[in-house]
Amino acid sequence: MNLKQIGVIHSPFKTRAEAPFQGRHSVEVCEVEVFEEFLPGLADVEGCTHLFLLRWLDRADRKMLKAFPPHDGKEHGVFATRSPNRPNPIGLGVVELLDVSGGRLRVRELDALEGTPLLDIKPRFSEVDNIPDATVGWRR
Amino acid sequence: MNLKQIGVIHSPFKTRAEAPFQGRHSVEVCEVEVFEEFLPGLADVEGCTHLFLLRWLDRADRKMLKAFPPHDGKEHGVFATRSPNRPNPIGLGVVELLDVSGGRLRVRELDALEGTPLLDIKPRFSEVDNIPDATVGWRR
Numbered sequence: 001m002n003l004k005q006i007g008v009i010h011s012p013f014k015t016r017a018e019a020p021f022q023g024r025h026s027v028e029v030c031e032v033e034v035f036e037e038f039l040p041g042l043a044d045v046e047g048c049t050h051l052f053l054l055r056w057l058d059r060a061d062r063k064m065l066k067a068f069p070p071h072d073g074k075e076h077g078v079f080a081t082r083s084p085n086r087p088n089p090i091g092l093g094v095v096e097l098l099d100v101s102g103g104r105l106r107v108r109e110l111d112a113l114e115g116t117p118l119l120d121i122k123p124r125f126s127e128v129d130n131i132p133d134a135t136v137g138w139r140r
Numbered sequence: 141m142n143l144k145q146i147g148v149i150h151s152p153f154k155t156r157a158e159a160p161f162q163g164r165h166s167v168e169v170c171e172v173e174v175f176e177e178f179l180p181g182l183a184d185v186e187g188c189t190h191l192f193l194l195r196w197l198d199r200a201d202r203k204m205l206k207a208f209p210p211h212d213g214k215e216h217g218v219f220a221t222r223s224p225n226r227p228n229p230i231g232l233g234v235v236e237l238l239d240v241s242g243g244r245l246r247v248r249e250l251d252a253l254e255g256t257p258l259l260d261i262k263p264r265f266s267e268v269d270n271i272p273d274a275t276v277g278w279r280r
Contacts, residue, residue: 129269
């Protein structure tokens with residue numbers, strides 16, 4: 001199970017300490033560069049208001065199975081958290097798409113670090129992706 | 141960028157023809173088996189109502205950059221669709237968690253095929269994951 005890098009993220013956040021805990025709290029504009037060989041896959045992406053961006057969190061610790069989230073400072077299993085440290089450090093976040101031009105996507109609400117490899121882009125569909133009542137027990 | 145298989149999905153769907161187009165349309169119960177070495181990461185997962193399950197779509201075509209979704213039968217770039225065929229075939233879906241017992245999660249609303257490798261589990265947080273007004277231009 002080998003991943004191909006399809007692009008790279010350009011972000012004002014250079015280190016983990018600079019990045020927000022969640023992209024939803026960020027007003028910065030980031031630029032997502034898609035490599036030339038994958039450009040045909042971008043057709044019609046410009047019509048999407050929001051996208052899932054999957055990226056490879058290359059500065060994560062893949063051996064951690066417990067995490068201390070900022071929310072309550074207690075230890076939880078990584079699979080009950082959104083910690084970047086996990087066996088397969090695939091970052092998942094929803095971004096607002098501002099515009100697309102020549103393989104470059106300008107987006108908002110992204111917490112990725114400068115130089116993060118891009119893995120996939122998926123459109124966000126409200127019909128299947130909205131679950132208003134989803135909750136996480138330990139966060140209550 | 142190499143992935144580790146952390147578990148396997150047990151599903152009533154044996155072939156792509158049998159699987160629903162979106163898990164949200166499925167009432168079947170599936171079982172997600174997490175391998176023993178990753179079990180500490182499951183602590184507190186039982187308190188989550190909904191989870192993102194990332195899996196490796198091992199029967200996908202990784203060379204396709206265009207897709208014909210069932211919605212309108214026209215060709216679109218794969219990054220504007222949720223087609224399983226894409227350069228990095230990482231399946232993303234939200235499931236309802238029914239219960240957790242000894243490394244086995246029973247879930248609903250999953251469209252994965254029997255034997256699909258599991259990559260990651262992330263809790264779904266309504267505070268950051270809900271975007272009621274997200275739309276996709278070509279689906280209008």
